[in-house]
Amino acid sequence: MTTGSGNSPDPGRQGVAVARRIVVKVGSSSLTSVDGGIDAGPIERLVAVLAEHRLAGQEIVLVSSGAIAAGLAPLTLPKRPKDLATQQAAASVGQGLLMAHYTAAFARRALTVGQVLLTAEDVVRRTHYANARRTLSRLLGLGVVPVVNENDTVATAEIRFGDNDRLAALVAHLVRADALVLLSDVDALYDGPPSRPGARRIENVAGPADLEGVEIGSVGSNVGTGGMVTKVDAARIATVAGIPTLLTSAANAGDALAGKDVGTWFEARGGRTASRLLWLRHAAEPMGRLVLDEGAVAAVVQRRMSLLPAGVVRVDGRFTAGDAVDLVNPAGTAVARGLVNFDSGELPPLLGRSTRELAAEMGPDYAREIVHRDDIVLLGRR
Known part of the structure; x- marks a missing residue:
């Protein structure tokens, strides 16, 4: 484990800048206000970064949270609901609003987006995961930027991914991505709570031993789920399947995709495995x-x-x-x-x-x- 600030760019991070295909995941708290509702500014800034790389020849798959959070304000809900039915209702309202923002922002840069909604069942059963892979592959081949989210409007408690961090790791494997970038409201993984004096950024994680003794928070934002623990778990899923992962904040998206020394880099530590077995291990209930x-x-x-x-x-x-x-x-x-x-x-x-x-x-x-x-x-x- 390496902490502190390095003077030279990490060679792994530099690989992101030249990767052929990248999956980028962004969390709800990076796209919406604290009380719910879409914040157009962060979406516009994120799209500007992603569009620049797509127009430069890289293929981008965006896994975006935010559907439920985007539906809170229109439904006058004070916080993220706990019951499944209200979550589904909020997602039904918010998903369209979220996609409208993405569609408009990418269109201003002459790019087309395609919505892909998945449930865990879609990617565990043989025919379903083959269909998901085929759809995503065709969208990329047509120059489209796929925007993936869990299908919260129909997913039941028994067939949910639980968080979009894990979904992003599985999608990265599904599309055979060269790297996974997880964006949230925290700029890196630290060796303790970031608010604690003396907490230091963990620059590089080569394997589980590098995280022994590290306190990893499990509480997400007011509008999202997960927390840092789900991001580290997603990085583990991706890296054991041969996909290096960078964890940083949405504010650092430009530097992250440019290969600069930001966030925490999780080194790939396994070969590519059969997609269906990865889904079966991590997504199947x-x-x-x-x-x-x-x-x-x-x-x-x-x-x-x-x-x-x-x-x-x-x-x-x-x-x-x-x-x-x-x-x-x-x-x-x-x-x-x-x-x-x-x-x-x-x-x-x-x-x-x-x-x-x-x-x-x-x-x-x-x-x-x-x-x-x-x-x-x-x-x-x-």
Whole structure:
């Protein structure tokens, strides 16, 4: 971990300036007033920076919070609502207002924007994530600036990303971005609360060990969610998937995209992984659990095999084929997560039996795996 101010630009940061494709995420507090409602000034300044880089040849995907916050003032709501129905109503009002500002600001610079609203379900299920990738790829190919947000108007508590920081990390992987830039109202990660005298900026994070002992706040703004902890978590998701991440303030957007020494730089520390497995690990909400015997645990975790009916001893929860479920060991610890091939109601008669036996008795459709190995991600490997 490096703290203080460096005299020379970080070579990783310089890479942002020449990256082919960048995902930029901006938080609600950077776009709206404290009491809610859109603040046109910050949006105009952000768009000016992004447009400059897009017109210079870089591809930009903007992940923008602010829909719920933008709807507060028109609905005369004093603060961000806690109940889901009112959040959805505020998002319904605010999303259109937010996009109108982005559309106008980019249009003044001869650029077109396209709105992409996602739920976690959209990017966990096989066909859905393929559609999301295809749409974003085509928008970029047409020279459009995609503006991505969680679809708060329809997302339920069970299928929400929870914060747009995590969504941004997953989108960065989905579009195969060369860098992720997280913009908020804090200029960097510090080794303690920034308001504390003597707190120092953390310039570079090479891995988890660099953050040991660092106090990371979990409280977001009055109009947003998350806090610094969600941004650090997003950086972890991106970097383990091979995408370096810069965390800084929206006020520093110009310097950040120019590769200057601002914010906190999280070095990429992993290779690119299969998109669907990344989504499954970080975006999927498990709808149930399958309790495995020790032999099945070894087969799934150590030998990376599919999960067969013979190795499952109990089914917990209600789910349908295609849902995410946790695979747990006899002690109840989740060791993996996968997309199940059967409804929960179909499984009890199958447990503990071989696929050959099931096929002979119930037909060839029952000779398949409960969870295929290609649809399993191990939870112990972060």
